[in-house]
Amino acid sequence: MMGNSKTVFRFYTVPQYQQEENFLSTMNEKGWRFTHATFPGFYHFEKCEPGQVTYRLDYNQEGIQNKEEYVQMFSDCGWEYICDFAGYSYFRKEGAVGEEKEEIFCDDASRLDMMKRVFAGKIIPLIIIFATVIIPQLLMNTPGNSVGIDSMGIARDILSFIFLGLAIIYLLIFSVTAVHFYKYEKMVSGDSPGIRLKYLGILTLIVALIAGIGVFFWATYRSSYTITDCDAGYVVEIKKLNTSIVKEFDLKKGDTVVFHVTEFERGHLYLSIAEEGKEPAFSDDFYNFGYKTYEIQNDGH
Amino acid sequence: MDAHIKKVYVPMTETGFYILLCLREPNHGYGIVQKVKEITEGDIVLTPGTMYGSLSKMEKDGLIRFIREEEKRKIYSITELGGEVLNLEMRRIERLYKNMKEMR
Numbered sequence: 001m002m003g004n005s006k007t008v009f010r011f012y013t014v015p016q017y018q019q020e021e022n023f024l025s026t027m028n029e030k031g032w033r034f035t036h037a038t039f040p041g042f043y044h045f046e047k048c049e050p051g052q053v054t055y056r057l058d059y060n061q062e063g064i065q066n067k068e069e070y071v072q073m074f075s076d077c078g079w080e081y082i083c084d085f086a087g088y089s090y091f092r093k094e095g096a097v098g099e100e101k102e103e104i105f106c107d108d109a110s111r112l113d114m115m116k117r118v119f120a121g122k123i124i125p126l127i128i129i130f131a132t133v134i135i136p137q138l139l140m141n142t143p144g145n146s147v148g149i150d151s152m153g154i155a156r157d158i159l160s161f162i163f164l165g166l167a168i169i170y171l172l173i174f175s176v177t178a179v180h181f182y183k184y185e186k187m188v189s190g191d192s193p194g195i196r197l198k199y200l201g202i203l204t205l206i207v208a209l210i211a212g213i214g215v216f217f218w219a220t221y222r223s224s225y226t227i228t229d230c231d232a233g234y235v236v237e238i239k240k241l242n243t244s245i246v247k248e249f250d251l252k253k254g255d256t257v258v259f260h261v262t263e264f265e266r267g268h269l270y271l272s273i274a275e276e277g278k279e280p281a282f283s284d285d286f287y288n289f290g291y292k293t294y295e296i297q298n299d300g301h
Numbered sequence: 302m303d304a305h306i307k308k309v310y311v312p313m314t315e316t317g318f319y320i321l322l323c324l325r326e327p328n329h330g331y332g333i334v335q336k337v338k339e340i341t342e343g344d345i346v347l348t349p350g351t352m353y354g355s356l357s358k359m360e361k362d363g364l365i366r367f368i369r370e371e372e373k374r375k376i377y378s379i380t381e382l383g384g385e386v387l388n389l390e391m392r393r394i395e396r397l398y399k400n401m402k403e404m405r
Binding site: 062076114117 | 314330331346349354
């Protein structure tokens with residue numbers, strides 16, 4: 001037996017509200033009327049007569065705060081208010097998509113204003129999360145060490161790749177949003193060199209960030225501090241560019257510790273080997289790349 | 302009139318112009334929609350998203366002021382600053398019209 005209600009999961013990124021509107025209209029054509037949405041992207045429908053209905057989304061926090069008069073204005077103009085979800089207000093009107101009277105914005109300036117409200121309400125928080133959480137976490141969880149016996153290694157690597165994935169998704173959202181904004185702003189104020197320069201700057205910044213992350217990963221996973229023949233309770237610490245990599249290895253007398261520093265890692269490296277919780281028994285600085293071999297002798301020297 | 306107002310409102314959108322023109326008499330958003338539809342013989346139908354956004358923006362910028370609420374509809378009226386902006390626009394459009402006539 002067919003149920004009378006239906007839930008569909010859909011995920012739309014910030015600039016995709018038009019795809020969302022089209023999705024709701026298509027569902028209505030198939031006989032499913034949108035009732036409400038729940039976090040993180042469940043769209044609930046009830047069975048109805050198939051028909052042409054136009055759905056429109058507005059993003060206006062002030063409107064949500066003054067709900068009554070906001071909804072009144074829309075209903076005066078023939079729009080049925082459905083619900084709010086994720087800062088957006090959903091409206092619908094009987095009739096096919098595409099006719100001018102079936103729009104809630106009648107000029108590009110006000111459509112751009114809505115995009116600006118979306119920018120302030122949704123993109124700026126994303127930028128803040130990106131700059132204060134994603135990037136620092138990515139840097140912290142991507143140690144400059146990929147080879148060795150390391151209990152934290154796999155967990156770190158997984159975290160590192162999760163944050164890499166998030167960083168890419170965020171940068172993708174920023175790029176798509178920038179393109180949408182450019183399109184609208186061009187339409188509203190004309191294609192001036194100033195606008196082009198602004199968006200060129202933004203896109204350059206995004207590309208530079210992607211390149212930066214790429215180089216960072218390339219350098220990280222190419223470089224290695226190879227440690228071989230390890231056996232009993234010593235902590236090997238390598239410091240480079242303010243990042244400290246502390247790893248535990250089982251080293252014992254007679255073992256050889258070989259560090260392989262690739263060309264890319266050239267620079268000041270500080271290395272120390274110590275028994276757990278004790279002062280370093282051995283430390284060394286090196287500035288050049290190449291192989292360094294240390295043999296563990298008495299007292300861990 | 303400060304630079305921000307001039308930058309945002311001069312020249313202004315058709316929607317903005319009609320809102321200020323209508324609000325020389327107190328009215329609410331939907332009242333403006335109807336009035337504009339009437340004086341443009343149905344050519345211009347202002348839409349609610351645009352109307353709501355424009356009214357709150359103009360109120361924030363001090364071009365119009367909220368007077369009272371009637372049946373869940375906010376009634377606004379033009380301010381002195383709004384009047385100055387409207388006059389600037391009227392002079393600009395008059396010149397546009399005059400030049401169009403002369404050059405035609």
